[in-house]
Amino acid sequence: xxxxxxxxxxxxxxxxxxxxxxxxxxxxxxxxxxxxxxxxxxxxxxxxxxxxxxxxxxxxxxxxxxxxxxxxxxxxxxxxxxxxxxxxxxxxxxxxxxxxxxxxxxxxxx
Amino acid sequence: xxxxxxxxxxxxxxxxxxxxxxxxxxxxxxxxxxxxxxxxxxxxxxxxxxxxxxxxxxxxxxxxxxxxxxxxxxxxxxxxxxxxxxxxxxxxxxxxxxxxxxxxxxxxxxxxxx
Numbered sequence: 001x002x003x004x005x006x007x008x009x010x011x012x013x014x015x016x017x018x019x020x021x022x023x024x025x026x027x028x029x030x031x032x033x034x035x036x037x038x039x040x041x042x043x044x045x046x047x048x049x050x051x052x053x054x055x056x057x058x059x060x061x062x063x064x065x066x067x068x069x070x071x072x073x074x075x076x077x078x079x080x081x082x083x084x085x086x087x088x089x090x091x092x093x094x095x096x097x098x099x100x101x102x103x104x105x106x107x108x109x110x
Numbered sequence: 111x112x113x114x115x116x117x118x119x120x121x122x123x124x125x126x127x128x129x130x131x132x133x134x135x136x137x138x139x140x141x142x143x144x145x146x147x148x149x150x151x152x153x154x155x156x157x158x159x160x161x162x163x164x165x166x167x168x169x170x171x172x173x174x175x176x177x178x179x180x181x182x183x184x185x186x187x188x189x190x191x192x193x194x195x196x197x198x199x200x201x202x203x204x205x206x207x208x209x210x211x212x213x214x215x216x217x218x219x220x221x222x223x224x
Contacts, residue, residue, distance in 0.1 A: 100152035
């Protein structure tokens with residue numbers, strides 16, 4: 001059974017600081033996704049990572065994938081309040097399945 | 111059109127009621143999904159339809175009955191639900207085949223069972 005773990009579960013960070021969210025998964029997969037969810041809202045796709053060593057950046061967020069280590073990271077640079085949300089990684093499994101990580105609730109304060 | 115729509119946005123139902131959730135997409139996607147999300151938890155896969163056929167049922171109780179009338183529509187019929195079924199129900203769609211299988215999510219239906 002595929003397990004996906006994220007850490008930290010909760011992250012409170014000051015504006016302007018940098019931090020990294022980690023996503024570890026237990027079984028080989030070559031598809032890794034990052035989603036953002038605002039309270040009471042749906043999931044917004046941030047990144048799709050499809051190969052070992054893939055790195056994608058959008059604004060203050062950068063995601064990477066190491067399939068050999070079964071690890072993906074989401075790096076936040078110079079955090080701003082608008083980034084406050086819950087971030088989920090999800091691992092592609094068995095063609096059609098997505099197995100979601102536990103989620104990281106990010107709170108950015110002044 | 112890159113949107114997945116869901117109706118209703120909110121639904122309150124009693125344990126003896128029968129109701130349906132609806133999902134629609136016009137992106138030509140041939141895979142559609144139902145997820146259940148409890149508060150402060152990740153989404154959990156319930157059902158997958160590929161080419162209008164049910165391909166995955168994640169051991170969901172029979173009080174939840176999915177239906178895919180055509181390639182653009184997905185329904186979830188609800189009957190005799192329990193209070194613990196209260197949750198956000200998310201629909202998603204994706205291309206079937208190809209490389210990314212990226213799933214696009216609808217806004218969700220907030221269901222409360224009283």
